[in-house]
Amino acid sequence: MRNIIEAARRWVWLQLAVVYTRYLLGGAFVFASLVKMKGHRFTRLSGAADPIHSAMHLFETLYQSGLYWQFLGGAQCLAGFLLLTQRFATLGALLFLPIIANIFVITLSYDFGGTPVITGLMLLANALLLAWDWPTLRVLVGRPALLPVPGPQAPLWEGVGLVLFAYTAGYRYYTDAYNFLLWAGVCTAVGALGLLAAWYLRRRGAAGAPASSRQPGPL
Template identity: 35%
Template sequence: MLQVIDRLHSKTWACLFVIFLRYLIGGAFVYAGWGKALGGRFMPTGTLQLPPDHGISIDLFFETLYRTGIWWNFLGIAQVIPGALLVTQRFATLGALAFLPVSLNIFLITISMNFHFTPVITVLILAGNLGLLLWDYQKISPVFYPNQTGQLTITTQSDQLSVPLYWQGLGILLLLTSLSFGNRENPMTWLLLCFLEGLFGFIGFFVIRRKKT
């Protein structure tokens, strides 16, 4: 499998998929986490109804978390930082590592709280996170080497398609867009803006590539 990943690093479509997967996951969690960091509620109370046999109300669960204050803000920051690192592309490996406990925790919460269809989404997020870590296995692998004296040579492959500053700039734009919606109002507007920025960024890459050739 690792040899397959090495070969995929030389494929333009695979690199683009990874780049935009980082944008998708990172941007979404910057958007979701920044509201918590600023002290906003996850959702208006009373918006969800649960079967009578469920042990605890989702409204009560999130309202309790919200009323913890500093911890609620910390949960938001714990989402924002890995998300921001992911969208920068430059620090995406660190972001994927930092995001793993976050994505796993969110997945387990949605299962425990019976979030209906939501676990399908959260398991895809977790799978995407694990996929990003697998993609960057060359950078992570030294952690698993024995802690002993020796010489270790690591060869990594860039996935920035020869224009790293371009993807980093687009990532910063998406990050600023997500941060500007800290109150989590108008989610469709945020989603549309990010989609258009990603679309124009995607087209712009091929325009730049054609000019270079």
């Protein structure tokens, strides 16, 4: 298992898949957290009159709790932020796990339609991120940590993550009547620009290196 993970961590496309999975999960949590932190309803309508065993009534109960509702938002925002930073993504994935596991069970317990598929995929993606970080997480079971493989253009991806956090948090802070396609489109554009920048830096680095020392490396 250890050899498989170590070999996988050296494959540049898997490195990039991990980077963007962190962006996707982190961005989704930050997007969903700000409305709770502001003390507003997750949905526009009150669910007080809905049947007690319904998703809308559950949301209304959580909203009416006040401090607990804001605490949930703060925990989501922190987990999402840590994932977006890349540098502290391992800690973010650990914090993300109990939150998304709880959300997944809630969506199974109430009539959320196809939502359990989405939350289940998020839980699976988080589990894969934890498996990716197993060389670091080994210390939790009394095993020595292994030296991590350098990621692809780490400073660049940290910067992209901070831009995504600033945009998402700012957008959700200033508006409740959001346009999801607008938010997702801007985030996709930022991510694409980051990928282009990584490709350019790789090409420039390869062009400036002596021919004898040119080897495939992280993007």
